[in-house]
Amino acid sequence: MVTMKKQPPTPKAIIHQKFGQKACYRVEEVADVAENLCPGLAVPQQTKIKYRCILELPDLTISSGTFTRKKDAEQSAAQIAIDKLGIEANEQIPTPEGAFDELIARLNILFTDEFLLSNHPLVGHFRVAFKREDTLFGLVPISAIAICDSKVNSICKFVDIRAESDPSLLLYLISKAAKASTSLPTSYNGFFIQKQNRMLPEATEVLVSSQGCESKNVQTEAVFIPVDLDEEVKELKIDICEDDYFLDVIANTLKARDSSHILASRTVGKASSEMRFYFTAPECLFSSLAKNEEVSATYFEAVVNKRASYISGQTIYGDAILANVGYTWRSSNLLCEDVSLCTYYRMLLGQLPDGYYKLSREAVLTAELPSSYSRANWRGFLPKDLLFFFCRCHRLPQPIFCVQKVAILEGNDTTSDNTNFLRCEVRILSRSEEPLIICSFPDTYRKESDAIQNSALKVLNWFKVYFRQLDLLENELHSFGIAPEESFKLYPRAILQEFSLWTFVFAKSLCNYSKPNRVLENRVVLSNIEGPDSGVIPSAGSVTSVSYEARLLREGDDGKGYLVEKNEEFEFEVGSGAVIYPLEVCATQLSVDQSAKFTVVPPPRDVILATTRTDPSYLPDTHLENWRLEYEVKVLHVAAPMEERMETAFFSPPLSKQRVEFAVRHINKSHALSLVDFGCGSGSLLDSLLDHNTCLEKLVGVDISIRALTRAAKVLHQKLSKHCAMRECLKSAVLYDGSITDFDARLYNFDIGTCIEVIEHMEEEQAQQFGDIALSKFCPNILIVSTPNYEYNPILQRSSLPNKEEDPEEGEKPGPCRFRNHDHKFEWTRGQFQKWANDLASKHRYSVEFSGVGGSGDEPGFASQIAVFKRGLLREERNNESIGMESFCSPYELLWEWCGNRERGD
Ligand code: SAH
Ligand code: MG
Numbered sequence: 001m002v003t004m005k006k007q008p009p010t011p012k013a014i015i016h017q018k019f020g021q022k023a024c025y026r027v028e029e030v031a032d033v034a035e036n037l038c039p040g041l042a043v044p045q046q047t048k049i050k051y052r053c054i055l056e057l058p059d060l061t062i063s064s065g066t067f068t069r070k071k072d073a074e075q076s077a078a079q080i081a082i083d084k085l086g087i088e089a090n091e092q093i094p095t096p097e098g099a100f101d102e103l104i105a106r107l108n109i110l111f112t113d114e115f116l117l118s119n120h121p122l123v124g125h126f127r128v129a130f131k132r133e134d135t136l137f138g139l140v141p142i143s144a145i146a147i148c149d150s151k152v153n154s155i156c157k158f159v160d161i162r163a164e165s166d167p168s169l170l171l172y173l174i175s176k177a178a179k180a181s182t183s184l185p186t187s188y189n190g191f192f193i194q195k196q197n198r199m200l201p202e203a204t205e206v207l208v209s210s211q212g213c214e215s216k217n218v219q220t221e222a223v224f225i226p227v228d229l230d231e232e233v234k235e236l237k238i239d240i241c242e243d244d245y246f247l248d249v250i251a252n253t254l255k256a257r258d259s260s261h262i263l264a265s266r267t268v269g270k271a272s273s274e275m276r277f278y279f280t281a282p283e284c285l286f287s288s289l290a291k292n293e294e295v296s297a298t299y300f301e302a303v304v305n306k307r308a309s310y311i312s313g314q315t316i317y318g319d320a321i322l323a324n325v326g327y328t329w330r331s332s333n334l335l336c337e338d339v340s341l342c343t344y345y346r347m348l349l350g351q352l353p354d355g356y357y358k359l360s361r362e363a364v365l366t367a368e369l370p371s372s373y374s375r376a377n378w379r380g381f382l383p384k385d386l387l388f389f390f391c392r393c394h395r396l397p398q399p400i401f402c403v404q405k406v407a408i409l410e411g412n413d414t415t416s417d418n419t420n421f422l423r424c425e426v427r428i429l430s431r432s433e434e435p436l437i438i439c440s441f442p443d444t445y446r447k448e449s450d451a452i453q454n455s456a457l458k459v460l461n462w463f464k465v466y467f468r469q470l471d472l473l474e475n476e477l478h479s480f481g482i483a484p485e486e487s488f489k490l491y492p493r494a495i496l497q498e499f500s501l502w503t504f505v506f507a508k509s510l511c512n513y514s515k516p517n518r519v520l521e522n523r524v525v526l527s528n529i530e531g532p533d534s535g536v537i538p539s540a541g542s543v544t545s546v547s548y549e550a551r552l553l554r555e556g557d558d559g560k561g562y563l564v565e566k567n568e569e570f571e572f573e574v575g576s577g578a579v580i581y582p583l584e585v586c587a588t589q590l591s592v593d594q595s596a597k598f599t600v601v602p603p604p605r606d607v608i609l610a611t612t613r614t615d616p617s618y619l620p621d622t623h624l625e626n627w628r629l630e631y632e633v634k635v636l637h638v639a640a641p642m643e644e645r646m647e648t649a650f651f652s653p654p655l656s657k658q659r660v661e662f663a664v665r666h667i668n669k670s671h672a673l674s675l676v677d678f679g680c681g682s683g684s685l686l687d688s689l690l691d692h693n694t695c696l697e698k699l700v701g702v703d704i705s706i707r708a709l710t711r712a713a714k715v716l717h718q719k720l721s722k723h724c725a726m727r728e729c730l731k732s733a734v735l736y737d738g739s740i741t742d743f744d745a746r747l748y749n750f751d752i753g754t755c756i757e758v759i760e761h762m763e764e765e766q767a768q769q770f771g772d773i774a775l776s777k778f779c780p781n782i783l784i785v786s787t788p789n790y791e792y793n794p795i796l797q798r799s800s801l802p803n804k805e806e807d808p809e810e811g812e813k814p815g816p817c818r819f820r821n822h823d824h825k826f827e828w829t830r831g832q833f834q835k836w837a838n839d840l841a842s843k844h845r846y847s848v849e850f851s852g853v854g855g856s857g858d859e860p861g862f863a864s865q866i867a868v869f870k871r872g873l874l875r876e877e878r879n880n881e882s883i884g885m886e887s888f889c890s891p892y893e894l895l896w897e898w899c900g901n902r903e904r905g906d
Pocket of ligand 2: 678757758760761824
């Protein structure tokens with residue numbers, strides 16, 4: 001699969017040859033601040049970036065000089081290491097001819113008596129060979145050598161680089177070397193090598209007496225992977241009787257001529273395992289190899305086992321068996337471990353961009369790769385590690401992260417320091433180190449790790465989308481799945497080439513699984529809701545912990561079904577897409593201690609199989625058409641969102657309470673009789689007002705979230721049915737479902753309007769629109785608007801909140817901070833808020849005063865900033881102005897109403 005021109009080896013290649021994966025390169029960016037930087041410019045400026053490479057070897061760490069290209073920095077570090085360690089390049093990378101001679105020499109070593117006395121895994125094969133009494137006495141299949149001896153493997157790569165990805169070529173090269181050797185006869189009827197010289201008696205003795213090893217019957221489970229993609233993968237048992245040779249048994253199972261015709265892939269799965277794909281090389285392949293002919297591509301296409309090739313990264317022909325069996329250095333006994341269908345499907349799933357995340361969270365049917373990263377709320381492996389794993393799985397070089405500094409000015413404060421923001425670019429390279437994807441994102445961060453994790457997550461999510469669209473053509477791939485502000489450079493041809501096997505393997509099964517099914521998701525119906533309503537609900541940004549069971553049920557069957565996945569405690573951040581959509585809907589409609597069930601269409605059989613560790617024999621052989629998947633979910637625990645926790649941890653009384661008290665003061669001072677709460681949410685303000693003695697007669701709440709309104713209705717109902725401070729004077733309480741950017745005449749001319757911590761949840765244009773409509777149409781006498789003060793964030797975010805890591809970098813200056821809540825579309829500085837409010841006030845003849853709660857109000861202002869608008873015109877004058885036709889518009893839907901002691905609505 002990989003072709004390489006023969007050139008003098010690069011320093012990196014030499015280091016790789018010597019240290020392999022143990023050599024770790026890390027490229028650092030060194031800011032080379034250009035002389036001609038213009039201070040105070042509000043656009044990112046071209047800073048020259050240079051690179052330094054840190055090369056870590058087992059006993060040595062090297063740091064290169066700085067270079068303008070990363071490549072050069074790496075090569076330089078490698079060269080320094082070579083000089084320091086005195087490695088001779090020519091010794092390490094032989095010519096193909098030299099390598100071939102070396103191969104012959106190595107084979108001869110393997111057939112010496114001394115070798116037979118070692119504990120090399122190959123000795124196990126010899127032992128069996130010498131126990132045979134038939135014509136195969138003493139014959140060792142060449143593939144056994146290819147399987148067991150890593151030296152032979154690496155020498156072969158220098159004879160022909162393609163041997164790395166093609167086990168049949170490996171076999172061919174070894175047999176050619178054996179034939180070329182004067183002392184190693186190969187057998188005529190296959191790929192066997194025989195030891196020519198008679199062995200020393202003691203060597204024979206040791207081998208045959210099998211010291212320290214018992215032969216016994218073993219039975220192991222393996223998986224059969226047919227070459228035909230339409231045929232299902234099956235489990236199969238391998239029985240190896242006493243004195244049987246396991247390669248013979250595999251040969252029999254695959255109906256190969258004999259064990260010498262069996263080939264094996266490199267090991268797959270866990271590092272220490274002996275799990276490999278076994279297969280038979282087609283005869284004509286060997287004859288073509290022998291004649292040095294190219295085999296036709298269409299022929300290959302038909303006989304390549306795509307599933308096995310995809311997982312192993314090598315070319316595997318025909319039907320294959322995945323088995324974990326073999327001799328190892330550790331023991332002279334044959335080692336066997338069962339390989340189940342589950343193992344196979346987990347490997348396959350692990351290759352998907354989000355598959356490893358699901359597997360690592362042990363929640364294949366439930367977890368989703370979140371769409372956003374937050375340091376405090378992320379669960380499971382970090383995005384960067386997932387991306388490394390993904391690249392390793394696809395045998396791509398490690399992704400390269402390049403963190404750059406970007407200077408951005410804050411607001412219009414030109415005196416403040418150009419605090420450095422970080423932005424991270426990610427590069428994914430092909431196996432031949434050509435670029436596949438270069439991604440840069442507009443988002444900036446203060447911490448390097450945040451920049452890296454966020455970028456890694458975005459790249460993974462790009463791959464996730466791409467994996468759902470495997471049938472893309474080259475010209476469709478140029479700008480596929482890229483948001484306008486993101487600058488992604490895709491290299492379509494390289495991508496298609498690199499991932500060509502995806503299409504075959506995933507197109508049928510796993511891919512469709514990740515295709516979102518919105519229609520269905522919108523109809524999540526909860527059943528069997530049980531448990532008391534504790535009032536503690538998972539809301540966006542909170543970390544929620546649930547227990548769940550997922551069961552497969554056949555249509556019409558009302559038994560318990562089959563348990564496929566179960567988690568006693570599973571934590572996720574609500575609102576970040578970290579779980580399947582129906583589960584999120586379910587959790588957010590329950591409160592702590594409540595449980596409910598819902599049903600979805602089951603994912604493909606392959607995915608189910610990756611989760612069921614026990615015997616899945618109840619499953620039908622193909623699709624799960626008449627089955628459904630039922631989840632039973634219980635909410636165990638909810639950690640409040642960051643914003644709420646901060647407001648409670650830093651302020652006493654909590655900030656939300658202070659906002660209520662602020663409103664109460666204005667209500668009392670103005671003798672207001674009617675109040676409308678714009679964006680009332682779950683009714684926290686209305687609810688608290690009921691506990692205060694005010695003269696309010698009419699309370700109205702509006703929100704666009706039915707879920708929040710439903711909760712508000714419950715809370716208000718509860719309080720009003722008990723005795724509460726306000727119940728005596730209150731005449732009505734109403735909740736409407738509607739957007740506060742639309743006018744509804746029923747809310748015209750109230751005494752007071754409140755809009756507490758709402759505008760930052762809308763886009764800035766909508767906040768503008770709300771301001772205009774509120775002051776020109778709703779026309780309350782007083783309008784109180786509160787929103788977070790962005791300038792206060794450093795104080796909240798620097799101080800140690802439980803769960804927040806220490807961070808020496810986060811400086812003293814009011815730098816860029818994250819928003820307080822991930823649902824916030826913006827957070828304004830005092831300047832921005834006051835501009836918004838002053839412009840509105842003068843436009844609509846209101847006066848405005850600024851105030852706030854939380855903190856003293858000195859620098860940097862209050863934690864929550866508040867604007868109090870007062871109407872300039874008298875009510876009478878106002879009434880003379882016509883409110884026109886719009887007075888009849890009432891787009892809001894009544895959701896709940898309380899009149900005196902009667903209640904209407906639901
Ligand atoms: N005022 C409440 C809730 C604040 S959370 C409190 O202080 O507790 C913000 C609320 O604004 C959410 O409930 C959200 O549903 C609501 N919201 C956002 N955009 C809205 C819109 N256009 N119209 C009405 N409500 C909106
Ligand atoms: Mg808010």
